[in-house]
Amino acid sequence: MPDGFDAPNRPGAANPATSSDRFEARSYTVQPGDTLSGIAGRYGSSVGAIAQANGISNPNLIQVGQRLNIPGASGPSAPATGSRSYTVQPGDTLSGIAGRYGTSVGAIAQANGISNPNLIQVGQRLNIPGASGPSAPAPAPASRSYTVQPGDTLSGIAARYGTSVGAIAQANGISNPNFIQVGQRLSIPGGSAPSTPSGPVTGPGPVRGPSEPGTAGGVSVQQLRAIMPNLSEARANELLPHLNSAMAEAGINTPRRQAAFLAQLAHESGQFRYMEEIASGAAYEGRADLGNTQPGDGVRFKGRGPIQLTGRANYRAAGRALGIDLENNPTRAADPDVGFRTAAWYWNNRNLNSYADAGNFDAITYRVNGGYNGKASRDAYYARALQVLGG
Known part of the structure; x- marks a missing residue:
């Protein structure tokens, strides 16, 4: 896994559009930032129909420049009507702007030479190609x-x-x-009223979870065990308050985000069986890239947590972000009240909610694993989680 996150030593049909007979097929070339669901929405087709028509086995994996046959296409929902100009406001995202103007993230990114669609600046002037007019032109709220x-x-x-x-x-x-x-x-800037008016989460002590499992937008014991069938009810009840609290803190608060997060954690931790790396950690000794500069750092800062935090530098960074002194108390990263928070920190540090929102689970796997090890297992957990959570 990249950036010092290493997993334990473990192996890593949709229906075609019913209206397809009413329209001729169209052809479309995949642009940067496109998703199959976004393309289907624009053309009035379905993900299943496009996947079937193009022999796509994994709807989350399409390539820029790929030529797609769009069955049942009624024409893009927002045909190009000339470009508009838009100034980025506090709180804006490229996907949000694209949604308001009836265009796509890829089209805006391409029109403005944006290499990273997750990085735009307040005050930046954007050219919006094919814009149909904002659907909700509300002014930004006060700070x-x-x-x-x-x-x-x-x-x-x-x-x-x-x-x-x-x-x-x-x-x-x-x-x-x-x-x-x-x-x-x-x-x-642009802040609305806080969505959770309760007091702040305290650490480094135990973190309070929701008043009962499954409340406050979290998942229930039954849902968690349906996703991870080898997880005992007693263990699920023990872990769930800390898991739900960490997800709430990190904004992992929609079925799609929760499904993606839980699927990755299920694979990485063996359904929460492993909260600490099986190996001793001696293999990390002297790894300057992990910040292991002191004798014994390899063992001291071995992988811990459901997405394993590894190396002195990563313990320091996570601890600073969460307000917990993990550098001097590294074993705390294996405790559920801290381990789930470090996993959520890692998730947000790599902006993985945005990929979950787009349904791009393969991109999340790559950023968690540094490749696609255990892809079949991760995909199976994800499909089950989406079914259980209704994502």
Whole structure:
């Protein structure tokens, strides 16, 4: 796995569109940022129909430049009507802008030379090709103020106020979004009322979960065990409050996000059987790329947590982001109240919610694993989780 995250030593039909007989097939070339579901939506077809017509076995994996036959296409829902101009506001995302103007992330990125669709700047002027006019041209709300509490992360604050990490970082001159200080006063641009008015999560002690499993937007014991059938009911009841709390903190709060997150964790941890790497960690000794510069660092900072945190530098970064001194207390990363939070930190640090929202599970697998090891297992968990959670 990249960036010092290593897994334990374990092996890693849709129906065609019913209206396809009413329209002739069309041809479409995949653009950067496209998803099969987005293409299907634009052309009034279905993911299953397009996948079947093009022999695609994994609808989450399409290639830029790939030529697709679109059966049952009624024509794109937002035909090009000339470009419009738009200035990025606090809290904006490229996918949100594309949705408002009836175009695609790939089209906007291509028109503006954007290599990373997840990185746009407040005040940036965008050319919107094929724009049909904004569906909800509401002005950005006024800024709010927030004081950082113990256990806060910038991603958690952003999720609570309905804005983005980038917008808050830019508004407050924060160069490292993973490093904020307790007591720091933040301006929250474009912030709505907080979605969870309860008090902040406290750490490094035990983290309170929801009042009962499955509440506050989390998953239930029954759902968790349906996704991970080898997980005992007693173990599920023990872990669930910490899992739900971490997901809430990180904005993993929709069925698609939760399904993707739980599928990766199920594979990485063997259905929560492994919260610490089986090997001793001696193989990491002297790994400067992991920050292991002191004698004994390899064993001391071995992989821990459901997505395994590995190396002194990663323990330090996660600890700073979560307000927990993991560098001096590394075994805490194997405890459920901390381990699920480090997994959620890793998830948000790589912006994996955006890929979950787009249904691009293969991209998540690559960013978690550094490749596609255990792909069949991960995909099976994901399909089951989507079915259980209704994603």
